[in-house]
Amino acid sequence: MAGEEIIGAVSGQAGQFEAISQLLATHPVLQVAVAVLVAGIAATVLAYRLLSRWVLSKRFSYTRPHVSRFVRVAVLPIFAMVLISSINAYVQAFELFGDGAAAAADETFAKMLNTMNALVIGYAVAHLIPIAVTKREKSVLEKEDFDEWFSMRGFPDDGGDLFHAMYRWVPPQTAPEEMPAEEFEERKGTEEGRAHLEAFRTTRGTPIGSYEELVRAPFEKWKVSERAKYAKYYERCATGNNESGRRLRPGQRPGEIYPIDTWREEKRWGGHEPIVAGARPPGYAAKKRRDIPRSAAQIMPVGIFLAVALGVVSWWGVDLIVLATATGGLAIGIGLALQETMQNWFAYIMIRKDKIVAEGDRVELETGYNGYIHKITSRVTYVRHGMRESYAIIPTRQLVNTQIINYSKDVKMVPAVVDVGVSYLNNPRQVAAILIKVGNRTMREAVDSKGRHLVRQKKCPYRAQNKPSCGCDASLHVDISQPIVRFNKFNDSSLDFAVWVYVRSYGDQFKVKTDMRMIMYEEFKEYDIRIPWPIRTVYQGDEAREAEEIGRHDGKRGKLLDEFGVGDIATSGDDDE
Numbered sequence: 020m021a022g023e024e025i026i027g028a029v030s031g032q033a034g035q036f037e038a039i040s041q042l043l044a045t046h047p048v049l050q051v052a053v054a055v056l057v058a059g060i061a062a063t064v065l066a067y068r069l070l071s072r073w074v075l076s077k078r079f080s081y082t083r084p085h086v087s088r089f090v091r092v093a094v095l096p097i098f099a100m101v102l103i104s105s106i107n108a109y110v111q112a113f114e115l116f117g118d119g120a121a122a123a124a125d126e127t128f129a130k131m132l133n134t135m136n137a138l139v140i141g142y143a144v145a146h147l148i149p150i151a152v153t154k155r156e157k158s159v160l161e162k163e164d165f166d167e168w169f170s171m172r173g174f175p176d177d178g179g180d181l182f183h184a185m186y187r188w189v190p191p192q193t194a195p196e197e198m199p200a201e202e203f204e205e206r207k208g209t210e211e212g213r214a215h216l217e218a219f220r221t222t223r224g225t226p227i228g229s230y231e232e233l234v235r236a237p238f239e240k241w242k243v244s245e246r247a248k249y250a251k252y253y254e255r256c257a258t259g260n261n262e263s264g265r266r267l268r269p270g271q272r273p274g275e276i277y278p279i280d281t282w283r284e285e286k287r288w289g290g291h292e293p294i295v296a297g298a299r300p301p302g303y304a305a306k307k308r309r310d311i312p313r314s315a316a317q318i319m320p321v322g323i324f325l326a327v328a329l330g331v332v333s334w335w336g337v338d339l340i341v342l343a344t345a346t347g348g349l350a351i352g353i354g355l356a357l358q359e360t361m362q363n364w365f366a367y368i369m370i371r372k373d374k375i376v377a378e379g380d381r382v383e384l385e386t387g388y389n390g391y392i393h394k395i396t397s398r399v400t401y402v403r404h405g406m407r408e409s410y411a412i413i414p415t416r417q418l419v420n421t422q423i424i425n426y427s428k429d430v431k432m433v434p435a436v437v438d439v440g441v442s443y444l445n446n447p448r449q450v451a452a453i454l455i456k457v458g459n460r461t462m463r464e465a466v467d468s469k470g471r472h473l474v475r476q477k478k479c480p481y482r483a484q485n486k487p488s489c490g491c492d493a494s495l496h497v498d499i500s501q502p503i504v505r506f507n508k509f510n511d512s513s514l515d516f517a518v519w520v521y522v523r524s525y526g527d528q529f530k531v532k533t534d535m536r537m538i539m540y541e542e543f544k545e546y547d548i549r550i551p552w553p554i555r556t557v558y559q560g561d562e563a564r565e566a567e568e569i570g571r572h573d574g575k576r577g578k579l580l581d582e583f584g585v586g587d588i589a590t591s592g593d594d595d596e
Contacts, residue, residue: 052106059102067095076270081253082246084278085154092150096143100136107132134331141327145320152319157280164245164287165238172487174286176293181244185237186230188217195219195227220478220492249279252296261297273302359414360398366416367397376418380427381525384411426525432475432499435520435528437535440513442549444562444569447514449576451504451585453546454518457539458502459583462520465534473527474520476501491523504586512553546579547572 071091074080080087107129168174173182190213194203198219206212219227234240254260256267256276267275277285277294281304285294370376376392382402383389388411393401400418402411426433441450462474472479472491477499479488499521507515518535522528543550547569 052109056102056106059106060099063095063098063102066098067091070094072270076268078253078257078269081269081276081278082249084280085150085157088150089147092146093143096139099139103132103135103139107136130335134334137331137334138327141324141331145323145327148323149319160287161242161283162238164283164291165241167291168241171291174291176248176291177244178247181241185232185234185240187233188213188228189231190216190228195221197221218482218487220482220488245283246279249282252277252282252294255296262295263297265297267297271301273305275301277304359416363399363415364397366419367395369419370395370415376423376425376428380425382426383424384413384417385421385423386411432521432523433525433528435474435522435531435535436517437519437532437539438507438515438517439539440510440515440550441543442551442569443514444565445514445548446573446576447506447516448585449546449573449580450514450516450548451506452576452580452583453542453548454504454516454539455502455583455586456579457535457542458504458518458520460538460542461531461535462501464538465531467527467530473522473531474501475499475523500586502586512551546576 074087074091077087168182169186173180190207194200203216206216217226217228221227253276257269259266261267269276282294285304286292376382376395378392378394380392381390382392384402388402388404390402390404390411393403393410395401395415395418398415399412400415402413403409404411439454441447462472462476463480465473466489467473471489474491476491479490479492481488482492501520503519505517507517509515518539520531520535522531542548549569
């Protein structure tokens with residue numbers, strides 16, 4: 020029944036189109052109008068392509084990408100609507116079809132032209148609304164960048180001390196608990212001391228004091244500064260004074276110059292480090308973003324244009340309910356055939372929406388495979404092993420249907436644990452004190468190639484030197500006490516201890532463990548803490564002599580015990596009576 024209704028509706032419309040085709044074959048003026056319409060549309064599309072290329076080659080396409088995109092999207096619909104409306108007015112003004120049966124064809128032809136106008140308007144709206152949405156999203160990200168700039172007290176590529184030109188630090192009325200009142204008052208009186216107090220962080224990592232604005236609208240001033248930085252970047256690219264040593268041209272494919280939004284994004288992903296002009300090969304940004312899923316703003320044009328098309332279909336007299344009923348069975352059949360594909364698709368949407376995992380996260384699959392999320396697609400997910408050059412390729416739905424361990428989610432704190440056994444002739448309390456010292460040294464000395472501490476800690480050691488924090492104390496919302504030492508067990512040949520600290524990411528633990536073992540070797544050698552050989556036979560050594568040798572360092576180890584303590588290991592062995 021539904022199929023008959025649809026066929027009837029289509030047959031009715033086909034009759035109207037047939038009348039127009041007959042008139043078109045016999046009416047020279049109408050043939051000219053249609054030829055002008057077709058030629059005009061072709062010329063409009065060609066002119067649009069040339070205009071788009073010209074706009075993309077201009078500087079304002081990089082400094083004002085949203086304006087550039089608006090111009091490129093708006094021009095084509097405007098020209099098309101002017102052309103179609105002119106043809107429609109021409110047909111109506113000269114009454115090409117006359118009276119009688121031809122008048123019905125006249126009305127149908129005008130309806131076809133209006134339909135084209137409606138589709139063009141729908142195309143324009145479908146693409147202009149996402150531009151406004153994207154602009155809004157970029158403005159929000161720009162505000163977040165400003166907040167990050169404020170928390171960092173300026174970016175590394177700021178010209179001069181921009182932050183303190185816009186803000187003045189105001190000390191608190193009372194001294195923090197971690198600093199004596201006399202020292203606090205003394206430091207408040209000198210410029211160097213105030214700088215120290217401004218960089219001071221409490222044991223919970225919070226700053227002290229507040230900031231007072233020195234200029235009106237600091238956010239706007241900061242935006243001007245960022246645009247000036249981008250202008251310098253663009254000039255270096257365009258003049259050849261860059262890393263590549265040649266002039267980079269705008270509008271090229273693949274792209275050689277970052278637009279300002281991409282430039283900001285690259286800085287954001289790189290910890291707001293300066294972007295070196297010409298340091299990346301052409302097409303680097305596009306290739307890097309090739310596998311990033313489409314946002315809602317990118318999908319929105321399809322939905323808006325589809326809604327307009329359905330409206331046009333309804334305007335032509337097709338019953339949408341009947342159409343939906345007729346196509347429902349086909350949709351069910353396709354859905355059953357693509358069941359697994361749809362499961363992967365919806366799992367992909369869920370992962371993106373709830374941010375269960377993301378590219379770059381270190382995960383361990385249920386099979387025991389451990390690696391980094393390399394790429395997530397709507398069909399499969401690629402997990403790259405951290406040590407071996409291999410990939411695990413799994414259906415995306417397995418990320419939500421099976422158990423996985425995410426080492427990078429939210430709080431990035433991974434323990435770096437080193438186990439060690441010492442001789443039974445050593446005092447375990449003294450060993451614990453030495454291991455506390457080893458842990459403290461590791462927290463200070465274990466750094467990456469840029470000098471940033473690998474161990475998470477309440478207060479960055481650079482703060483004590485009145486230097487900016489490297490970030491090891493940033494976003495630490497868990498109250499932890501490090502290093503941690505545990506006396507695990509009495510082994511066959513040794514007293515077994517473990518010492519661990521929390522590092523910033525999963526991969527950092529391996530270097531931290533190496534550094535900790537190096538420091539442990541140095542400290543054990545200095546204090547004569549012995550790591551025994553495995554004991555397999557009856558002991559025949561002179562235990563009294565060895566105990567005397569070890570006892571020579573009791574004084575030094577005792578002082579170490581007084582200085583560092585043994586962490587939270589019990590300091591008294593007396594039993595309750």
